[in-house]
Amino acid sequence: MTGGQRPARPGRRALLISAAGLAAGAGAASAGWSLATSPSVAPDPAVIPPDDDLMREHGVLKRVLLCYREMTARIHAGGPLDARDLHDAALIIHDYIEGFHEGLEEGYVFPRLVHAGRLTSTVTTLLVQHARGRVITQYLLSQATAQGLASPPTRTRLAAAMQAFERMYEPHEAREDTVVFPAFRQIIPAAELTDLGQHFAALEHQQFGTNEFAAMVTRVAGIEQSLGIYDLTQFTPEVSQYTAPLG
Ligand SMILES: [Fe+2]
Numbered sequence: 363m364t365g366g367q368r369p370a371r372p373g374r375r376a377l378l379i380s381a382a383g384l385a386a387g388a389g390a391a392s393a394g395w396s397l398a399t400s401p402s403v404a405p406d407p408a409v410i411p412p413d414d415d416l417m418r419e420h421g422v423l424k425r426v427l428l429c430y431r432e433m434t435a436r437i438h439a440g441g442p443l444d445a446r447d448l449h450d451a452a453l454i455i456h457d458y459i460e461g462f463h464e465g466l467e468e469g470y471v472f473p474r475l476v477h478a479g480r481l482t483s484t485v486t487t488l489l490v491q492h493a494r495g496r497v498i499t500q501y502l503l504s505q506a507t508a509q510g511l512a513s514p515p516t517r518t519r520l521a522a523a524m525q526a527f528e529r530m531y532e533p534h535e536a537r538e539d540t541v542v543f544p545a546f547r548q549i550i551p552a553a554e555l556t557d558l559g560q561h562f563a564a565l566e567h568q569q570f571g572t573n574e575f576a577a578m579v580t581r582v583a584g585i586e587q588s589l590g591i592y593d594l595t596q597f598t599p600e601v602s603q604y605t606a607p608l609g
């Protein structure tokens with residue numbers, strides 16, 4: 363286990379959506395939701411719609427993908443890489459994206475689309491990709507050690523694993539944002555969307571506590587800072603060569 367000097371993380375069990383909750387969601391999706399199993403919390407008018415919630419979780423995923431890209435480049439360049447950064451990045455994917463975000467998609471979004479006969483082959487592909495991603499994440503978590511990063515063959519495999527993960531999840535999340543979630547929104551009545559937004563927020567509160575999204579953003583920002591990719595100004599291009607008069 364790496365990252366022994368890092369703050370203690372919540373246990374794996376505490377980070378998983380309850381199977382009962384998801385089963386209730388999937389069943390409800392087939393039957394036209396009944397959210398009777400929702401944790402009882404007062405409706406919060408500040409809660410965002412469920413598709414917006416899923417898309418901002420994609421923002422966390424995207425930032426981890428950017429970390430993976432930087433770490434892959436470092437490996438290819440033979441540069442230094444702290445195993446704790448790699449392990450923590452993979453753990454965010456494991457806990458928050460695979461253990462929560464994808465649970466919401468698989469428990470609430472995909473079943474409703476399939477039940478409506480919409481995007482069924484896309485959903486099948488997305489489910490396969492979730493499963494493949496979990497295999498890669500398990501590999502990254504198991505090999506993200508100082509010993510692993512000291513081994514040239516393991517470094518090469520880690521870089522290939524991160525690259526494969528990034529290559530799959532960039533189109534995966536883009537397709538969900540632009541096709542899957544809009545289709546989901548089309549088939550869900552507005553009142554149900556509001557109820558589901560409350561339900562997602564209640565599940566997140568139940569599983570993670572308050573402000574978990576902000577906590578995840580802070581955590582991934584820490585990895586970005588460690589990798590030297592946090593400062594946005596470094597990504598702003600010089601454009602003088604594009605504005606000079608043509609010679
Ligand atoms: Fe997904």
Ligand SMILES: [Fe+2]
Nearest residue numbers: 463467535538
């Ligand atoms: Fe997603």
